[in-house]
Amino acid sequence: xxxxxxxxxxxxxxxxxxxxxxxxxxxxxxxxxxxxxxxxxxxxxxxxxxxxxxxxxxxxxxxxxxxxxxxxxxxxxxxxxxxxxxxxxxxxxxxxxxxxxxxxxxxxxxxxxxxxxxxxxxxxxxxxxxxxxxxxxxxxxxxxxxxxxxxxxxxxxxxxxxxxxxxxxxxxxxxxxxxxxxxxxxxxxxxxxxxxxxxxxxxxxxxxxxxxxxxxxxxxxxxxxxxxxxxxxxxxxxxxxxxxxxxxxxxxxxxxxxxxxxxxxxxxxxxxxxxxxxxxxxxxxxxxxxxxxxxxxxxxxxxxxxxxxxxxxxxxxxxxxxxxxxxxxxxxxxxxxxxxxxxxxxxxxxxxxxxxxxxxxxxxxxxxxxxxxxxxxxxxxxxxxxxxxxxxxxxxxxxxxxxxxxxxxxxxxxxxxxxxxxxxxxxxxxxxxxxxxxxxxxxxxxxxxxxxxxxxxxxxxxxxxxxxxxxxxxxxxxxxxxxxxxxxxxxxxxxxxxxxxxxxxxxxxxxxxxxxxxxxxxxxxxxxxxxxxxxxxxxxxxxxxxxxxxxxxxxxxxxxxxxxxxxxxxxxxxxxxxxxxxxxxxxxxxxxxxxxxxxxxxxxxxxxxxxxxxxxxxxxxxxxxxxxxxxxxxxxxxxxxxxxxxxxxx
Ligand code: DMJ
Numbered sequence: 001x002x003x004x005x006x007x008x009x010x011x012x013x014x015x016x017x018x019x020x021x022x023x024x025x026x027x028x029x030x031x032x033x034x035x036x037x038x039x040x041x042x043x044x045x046x047x048x049x050x051x052x053x054x055x056x057x058x059x060x061x062x063x064x065x066x067x068x069x070x071x072x073x074x075x076x077x078x079x080x081x082x083x084x085x086x087x088x089x090x091x092x093x094x095x096x097x098x099x100x101x102x103x104x105x106x107x108x109x110x111x112x113x114x115x116x117x118x119x120x121x122x123x124x125x126x127x128x129x130x131x132x133x134x135x136x137x138x139x140x141x142x143x144x145x146x147x148x149x150x151x152x153x154x155x156x157x158x159x160x161x162x163x164x165x166x167x168x169x170x171x172x173x174x175x176x177x178x179x180x181x182x183x184x185x186x187x188x189x190x191x192x193x194x195x196x197x198x199x200x201x202x203x204x205x206x207x208x209x210x211x212x213x214x215x216x217x218x219x220x221x222x223x224x225x226x227x228x229x230x231x232x233x234x235x236x237x238x239x240x241x242x243x244x245x246x247x248x249x250x251x252x253x254x255x256x257x258x259x260x261x262x263x264x265x266x267x268x269x270x271x272x273x274x275x276x277x278x279x280x281x282x283x284x285x286x287x288x289x290x291x292x293x294x295x296x297x298x299x300x301x302x303x304x305x306x307x308x309x310x311x312x313x314x315x316x317x318x319x320x321x322x323x324x325x326x327x328x329x330x331x332x333x334x335x336x337x338x339x340x341x342x343x344x345x346x347x348x349x350x351x352x353x354x355x356x357x358x359x360x361x362x363x364x365x366x367x368x369x370x371x372x373x374x375x376x377x378x379x380x381x382x383x384x385x386x387x388x389x390x391x392x393x394x395x396x397x398x399x400x401x402x403x404x405x406x407x408x409x410x411x412x413x414x415x416x417x418x419x420x421x422x423x424x425x426x427x428x429x430x431x432x433x434x435x436x437x438x439x440x441x442x443x444x445x446x447x448x449x450x451x452x453x454x455x456x457x458x459x460x461x462x463x464x465x466x467x468x469x470x471x472x473x474x475x476x477x478x479x480x481x482x483x484x485x486x487x488x489x490x491x492x493x494x495x496x497x498x499x500x501x502x503x504x505x506x507x508x509x510x511x512x513x514x515x516x517x518x519x520x521x522x523x524x525x526x527x528x529x530x531x532x533x534x535x536x537x538x539x540x541x542x543x544x545x546x547x548x549x550x551x552x553x554x555x556x557x558x559x560x561x562x563x564x565x566x567x568x569x570x571x572x573x574x575x576x577x578x579x580x581x582x583x584x585x586x587x588x589x590x591x592x593x594x595x596x597x598x599x600x601x602x603x604x605x606x607x608x609x610x611x612x613x614x615x616x617x618x619x620x621x622x623x624x625x626x627x628x629x630x631x632x633x634x635x636x637x638x639x640x641x642x643x644x645x646x647x648x649x650x
Contacts, residue, residue: 198576199625203250205583205592206618209609210247210255212591213239219266225591226607234279237267241287242615245643248294249631250622256295263288264299269307272329277314277322278347282641283611285311286354290643292361301361308358308367311351320373321394322348335394342391342400348374349413350640352420357645372433375417379440386447387467388413403473405466406448407480412640414448415482417441418490423637425649427493434649441490442502449503453510456541461520462513463536474536475545481518481530484558487511489633492565515562518555519574525598528581530555548606550594551586553616553642560620564633575624582617616642 209223217223220230221238240259247256267284285307292300310328315321321343323333335341352371359368381397382388390402390409406414418441421427424434452464454474463476464483488511491504521542522530531544532552556575563571585603586592592613593605619642623631636644 195572195625198572198579199622201583202579202618202622202625205579205587206246206250206614206622207252208587209591209614209618210243210252213243213609213614214255214258216590219262222611223591223609224607225588225593225609226605228590231608234276234283235271235273236275236280236284237262238283238611239609239614241267241284241291242611242641244287244291244300245294246614246619246622248291249619249644256291260291260295260297260299263291263303267303269303269305270310270328272327274325274327274332274334275311276347277311277324277326278344278350280307281311281351281354282639282643283615285358286639286641286643286645287615289354289357289361290639290645293357293644293646304358305362308355312355312367312370315370315374316394319395319397320370320377321392321397322351322374323394339391340401341394343394345378345388345390345392345399345410345413346408348392349378350416352416353423353637353639353645356420356423357648360648372420375420375437375440378413387444387452403466403468404452405480406452406464406483407466407477411479411482414441414444415486415640417444418486419637419639422489422493423645423647423649425647427634428649430649445487445490445507446502449506449510454536455513456517456536457539459520459541461517461536461541462510463517463542464510464514465536475533476517476521476536476542477533477546478518478521478530478549478552479554481514481552481554481558484511484513484515484518484555485561487514488558488565489561511558512562512566515555515558515571515574518558519577522555522578522581526601527585527595527598527603528577529585529595529598529603531598544599547597547599548594549586549598550606550608551582551592551610551613551617553612553620556617556620556624557638557642560624561633563624564628572624575621579621612641 209225212225212228213223216225216228217230217239219237219240220232221234221236222231223229223239224231240262244256244259244263247259285304288300288304288307291297292304307328311326313328313331314323314326314333316323316333324335324339324343324347326333335343352368352375355367355371359365377397378388378392378399382399385399387404387406388399388410389404391400392398393400402409405411417437421430421434421438421441424430424437426434426438430438448464452467453462454465454472455462464480465472465474465476467473487507491508491511494502494504518530521534522528525531525544527549529549530552532546532548532550533544534542535545536542556578559571559575559578562568563575582592585595586605588605591609594608594610595603596606597603631644635647637647638644
C-alpha cells in the first residue's frame, strides 16, 4: 500500500499529540471526574476494612457502611458520568451499533505488514488527471487546466422538444399543477432507453419496499421484512419521515399524501422521552423540511418547528456543544457511557443544514445561530490539529480521544462543512460565513489528503483510513465511501476566491479513486454486496473485516455525485451492479433486508429494512438514472440523510 499523496510530510505531530489525549492546555486543565475521587475514597476505606478484618476488629457498622458505598458506586458508574442528567439510554440499537464501531474501528491490531512513512511514494499517473481520458467528450473543462472538470448544464432546456411523447418520463413525476411541482417535471429525455428502464426498476423497488412497510409496520420506525413485523428504536415513524421526499421525487403522489396525513395526525414532535439529537435531526427534522421544500405543504413545517424547539434543548447553554440525547419535553439530556460521557464529532456537526434551512423558512435566526456556533467552537478549540479525534468534550468542545478518521463517528462533520458552504451559496461567490466553512473544510481536507489517503497493492485502489496514536489501521469502512462524492463535489465546486490554495485536482482524483474502490469492494464479494468494513493489507488489496451488509447508501451516493459531475457512464454501471445485487440477495417477501455475511454463498438475512434504504440508497440510485434536472445539484444540497434542501445563498 502506498500513501496517496505525493508530498512527504513531517508535520503531523499535532494530530498525534492529540490522539494521546490532548497536547493542549485545556486537557491539562480538565477537572478530575468526581467518580475518580469516590473511587479513591473507597480504596482507602477498603484498605482500612481489610486491616480491621485481619486484626479481627471488624464490627457490623463497618460492614454496613461498606455495602452502602459499594452499591452507590455501582449505581453512579453505570449511570454515566458526563455531568448532565443521566438517563438510561432507551435506544439500545444506537448504542449497539455505535459501540460496535467504537470497538472495531478504534482497536489497532493489524494482521498484515502496514505501509509507513518510508513506503515509496505513489506513481504520478494515479494522482494526476490527464487530458485525453475517456471522459473528455462528456465534460467541459475549466479554462484553467489545473482545475477539475466541471459540468456546465447550460442546455438544460434545449431538449424540451425532444421529450414530446415521452410518456413514461412524464408519468414519472407528480402532475399537480403548482410551480414547485413543475420543477420536478423532467424536461430532458434520457440519454438512452437503458437508463430509463433502470430508473423504472429502482422505482419499482421503492414501491415494493414502501408497500411492505405500509402493510406490516405502518407508523413504526422500520420494517422487519422477513418476519413482517414492525421495529421501533426512535419511536418517531422514521421510515415515514425519511421516505417523504423519495416518494415525492419518484412521483408516488398517493403514497406521499398518505404519509403527509400520518405526519399531520400522528407525528408527535415533543414526546416525553429521550431522543437522539443527531438521528432525530437527520431522519425526522430533515425529512419534514425536505418534504416542505418540495411540496410547500404547511403540515410539515407545523411539525418541524416544535420538533426543532425540543431538539435544541440538547445544546449546552454555556459550552454551546450539544449532548447526544435530549428529552424534548423536560430538557433532560445526557451522553452515553460508552463514549466516556463525551459528545461525538459527527453528531454535533451534522445538524446545521437542517436548522439553518428552518431559520430560512421561519425567519427565526436562532436555529442557525446556535447550530453554526457549534461549528465555530469545535473549529476554534481544535485549530491546527488536522483530522480530529471523534470524541468531543461536551463542556469545552475539545476533541479529546478516539480515532482520527473521516469514517464512523466523524464522517458527516466534514461533509457538512463543505455542504454548508454550498448551501450558503459559496459556489457562486457566497458570503463571508460561507467562506469560513469552506476554509475549515479545506484545512481538514489538506490534512486528510496528506495523511489519510492510501493506495493498495497490487491493484492501486485508493482508500481512506483512520489513525489512532499515530498508527494507521488500514481499515476502510463502507461509511467512508461517502468521501468519494464529498471530495469530488468539494473540488468541482471550488471557488478560487474562497479557497485559493488548495489542490482541487488531487482531491477530485481521490474522490474518483475512492468511488472506484467502493464499487470494487462490492464486486469482489460472493454476494456482490459490500461488507461493512474491509482490511487493506500489503500485496493483498483487501479482505472483509466486518462482514455484514445493511443496505447502506454511501457507495451509491458517490456514484450519483460522480455521475452528475462527469457523466462518465461507468458510474451508472457501478450503480446498476449494486442494485442488481440488492435485487437478487437482499429482497425478501415483504421488503429488503440487510444480510449477515456478504461472503456466504447462501447469505442469511438480518431481518431489518433500515429507513436510510428508502431515504438514501434507493433515492440516489433513482437519481443516478434520472436526467440532471431532477433535483439539480446547482439548486439543491443533499443532507447527510439524502434529504434535498434548496440552496439558499445567491
Ligand atoms: C445514515 O443515517 C446517514 O447517511 C448518516 O450520515 C450515516 N449513516 C447512515 C447511513 O449509512
